[in-house]
Amino acid sequence: MPCFDRLSERLLFGGIAPRHVRRYVRELSDHFDDLMREEKANGATRELAETRALSRLGSEEDLAQAMLSRPGLKSVTARFPWAVFGLGPLALLALSVLGAVYLEIWLLDHTGPVFRLFHIMGPSLASARTATKLYTIYNSLIVFGGPLLFAWLFYWIGSRQRMSANWIMLGVALVSVLGGFQNLIFYDTGCAGCGHLLIQSAFIPPFPHFAEGLARAAMNLAIAGGAWWLLVRRKTPATMTLSYPAQT
Amino acid sequence: MPNPSFMNGVPELLILRTLEGGEMYGYELVQAIRLKTNQAIKIGEGVVYPALHALESEGMLRSRRKLVNGRTRVYYALTRKGEKHLAGLVRHWQHITDAIGLAIGGTAHAML
Numbered sequence A: 001m002p003c004f005d006r007l008s009e010r011l012l013f014g015g016i017a018p019r020h021v022r023r024y025v026r027e028l029s030d031h032f033d034d035l036m037r038e039e040k041a042n043g044a045t046r047e048l049a050e051t052r053a054l055s056r057l058g059s060e061e062d063l064a065q066a067m068l069s070r071p072g073l074k075s076v077t078a079r080f081p082w083a084v085f086g087l088g089p090l091a092l093l094a095l096s097v098l099g100a101v102y103l104e105i106w107l108l109d110h111t112g113p114v115f116r117l118f119h120i121m122g123p124s125l126a127s128a129r130t131a132t133k134l135y136t137i138y139n140s141l142i143v144f145g146g147p148l149l150f151a152w153l154f155y156w157i158g159s160r161q162r163m164s165a166n167w168i169m170l171g172v173a174l175v176s177v178l179g180g181f182q183n184l185i186f187y188d189t190g191c192a193g194c195g196h197l198l199i200q201s202a203f204i205p206p207f208p209h210f211a212e213g214l215a216r217a218a219m220n221l222a223i224a225g226g227a228w229w230l231l232v233r234r235k236t237p238a239t240m241t242l243s244y245p246a247q248t
Numbered sequence B: 001m002p003n004p005s006f007m008n009g010v011p012e013l014l015i016l017r018t019l020e021g022g023e024m025y026g027y028e029l030v031q032a033i034r035l036k037t038n039q040a041i042k043i044g045e046g047v048v049y050p051a052l053h054a055l056e057s058e059g060m061l062r063s064r065r066k067l068v069n070g071r072t073r074v075y076y077a078l079t080r081k082g083e084k085h086l087a088g089l090v091r092h093w094q095h096i097t098d099a100i101g102l103a104i105g106g107t108a109h110a111m112l
Helices: A005-013 A019-039 A047-055 A060-068 A081-117 A125-162 A165-180 A210-235 B011-020 B026-036 B045-057 B082-103
Strands: A181-185 A198-199 B063-070 B070-076
Touching: A005 A019, A005 A060, A019 A047, A019 A060, A019 B026, A019 B045, A019 B070, A047 B045, A060 B045, A081 A125, A081 A165, A081 A181, A081 A198, A125 A165, A125 A181, A125 A210, A165 A181, A165 A210, A181 A210, B011 B026, B011 B045, B011 B063, B011 B070, B011 B082, B026 B045, B026 B070, B045 B063, B045 B070, B070 B082
Parallel strands: none
Antiparallel strands: A181 A198, B063 B070
């Protein structure tokens, strides 16, 4: 059975979408099996059947060029890295905040009647404190967890397409830094409809939360950078070198 | 046919024409093309897959996975858009082969 790892790496470095590469390699393996079966049925020995099957399948160069010559099979990440790693973090952070706020408002609108239905808590100071705590946990998960999750997403997208480390670092850094400068705050004062939901950005003048944003951005960068360093250290042995130049 | 530029569009035409008869998986399709062309066009059999992927991306083909004898095969079939595209390609190649047939002094004959 031929190993298509080198072909696969070459196609990924060439910008072919991972889904096409995976399917291509699977189809080539199946095709090779069929050719082996056909050659053996025609009386060839195992070695001869393998040689003939490989020859009929095509050389690695031909197989690679056939794929690389079709720009339509390239991924969006490879074609527009500036959009994915440059604009992607901005769009993703904005959408995540909007989505989180939308969900929070929906939950605030719907959890009150549910609580009242089960007589768990009516509109009181105690229930306001509980609601504030619950929604603070939710907001913290969004504000602290969101940028780190997106940093991992950009690392995953970039590394599976064998993108240049510079593009991946740009996406991870942007999402870590910008994510650190946004905040969601909720507090409930105890009367029905008196909750306050605030969206803060440390970039808004006169920058009262800038130092806090800076600290969170640094924390995000440290966590993302540390996780990346651990991943790269685990995946790449010291002796391993890349056979193909990374995409720029 | 050694001239690659002259071969432009030929794999697509052969694939679409062969799939007109029904859905097939890669190996099956390549063998059908070999039979159809009397093995006159020899290309690495593996290079048919990039053409299949590209045709599917363009909406000319659709694919589905099917379990056959314990193995998952990707079957390709012609779409309505593919049928229309094939009709155009056949007309185009018919025109070219007729013209070349006349130019080299023979009679024009139907292709495929």
